[in-house]
Amino acid sequence: MTEERGKEGRKEGRKEGRKEGWKEGRNPGAEDAGKPPDGGRWCSSSRRRLVFVLLVLAVVLFFYNATVKDLLPAWNPAKWGLASGGQRHGVLPPQPRAPPARPTPTPPPYRSPGPYLVEYPSEYHFLINEPTACERRKPFLVLMVPVAPDDRAHRDVIRSTWGGERRALGRAVALFFLMGLHAAPAPPDERLLRESREHGDLLQSDFLDSYKNLTIKTMVMLEWLDAHCRGAAYAMKVDTDMFLNVPKLVGMLASAPRTGYLTGRVQGGAAVHRYPSSKWFLPVEVYPAAHYPRYALGMGYVFSSDLPRRLLQASRHVRAVYIEDVYLGMCMSHLGIGPTDPPSWSYFQVEPRRYSRCAYSQLVAMTTHPADDRLWVWEQFKRPGQHC
Ligand SMILES: *[C@@H]1O[C@H](CO)[C@@H](O)[C@H](O)[C@H]1NC(C)=O
Secondary structure, three states: OHHHHHHHHHHHHHHHHHHHHHHHHHOOOHHHOOOOOOHHHHHHHHHHHHHHHHHHHHHHHHHHHHHHHHHOOOOOOOOOOOOHHHHHOOOOOOOOOOOOOOOOOOOOOOOOOOOOEOOOOOOOOEEEOOOOHHHHHOOOEEEEEEOOOOOHHHHHHHHHOHHHOOEEOOEEEEEEEEEEEOOOOOOOOHHHHHHHHHHOOEEEEEEEOOHHHHHHHHHHHHHHHHHHOOOOOEEEEEOOOEEEOHHHHHHHHHOOOOOOOEEEEEEOOOEOEOOOOOOOEOOOOOOOOOEOOOEEEEEEEEEEOOHHHHHHHHOOOOOOEOOHHHHHHHHHHHHOOOOEOOOOOOOEEOOOOOOOHHHHHOOOEEEOOOOOOHHHHHHHHOOOOOOO
16 A cells, blocks of 8 residues: 555656656757747657657658568578577587578589489480381381480391381381490480481480480380370380281280280289399399389380370389389389289290290280391291291
């Protein structure tokens, strides 16, 4: 109680004092003679000044909040190591690691993916290309043959045999050879350029061509198909040492699904090779599962033209192992699509068989024997008349 009273009293006293002060300061006499002697007007102009100052402050604060912060969207204390986190853990906040602007595009230092993975995805470029060939020829089926740059002999045999089939069952067929570089970097290969001018069927990308890089070759093939040949209904990857019965293949495709389709010699439940001496060794660290998903053997597989794009997307999520056909199987599995079994098991044959006009007419693709005279076989096979 008494304290309350005392407070009241002090308040009253202060009020009085202020009032007195006003009066004293307000009417000092002759000095202020020129100014309006009215205390009320002085008071209101002083308030206006105060209000003005407050307004200016408010505007400045408003603009700081609304504009300055918006102009600095990149400012992120956590990013620069200035967040309280660092101090909370009792360590010095780390030094800012990167400049605020995007760093200049210096290439990252080379890091080998190791012996079981390949450099993919990566940006490869075509040095020899046929970007409009598919547009012009509108093939139903595109045959894509991976080949080494110096393997002219194989290319010529293929051009003179099944690769020379431009139509089958009334449908257009196109053929392209796909290769990487002999050595990187390499000067333009004059012989290849001449061959390309002559045949218009060469595609060369700038990755290093080697057995261990076959996965890169296949992925670059998919990139090319997606970029330049999406109008074709199907594409087939065929190895150089294959015999291909093009009419039988086109006949099979005529009644095949147009999307989500891949067929060939399908392997199911294949065990991963865990002995390091194997040609297809894959350590547990690279691929932990004991078995591969179902995949089509690399010697020759056919797929619908929607798959290149989808497989390329999947490849961003699946580590690129060096075993080309297994890797496509992994990407298919990632997409939730399995390879389709061919209508007959005799269609895709791994083991070479001696030439028989009847037997050859009933298969789609078969590995040839190195000693086979493929030109002679083709000549026999293409003779008019009944096959069986
Ligand atoms: C595979 O190709 C890449 C890209 O050209 C290259 O850096 C790498 O050395 C090649 N690997 C092999 C084993 O040839």
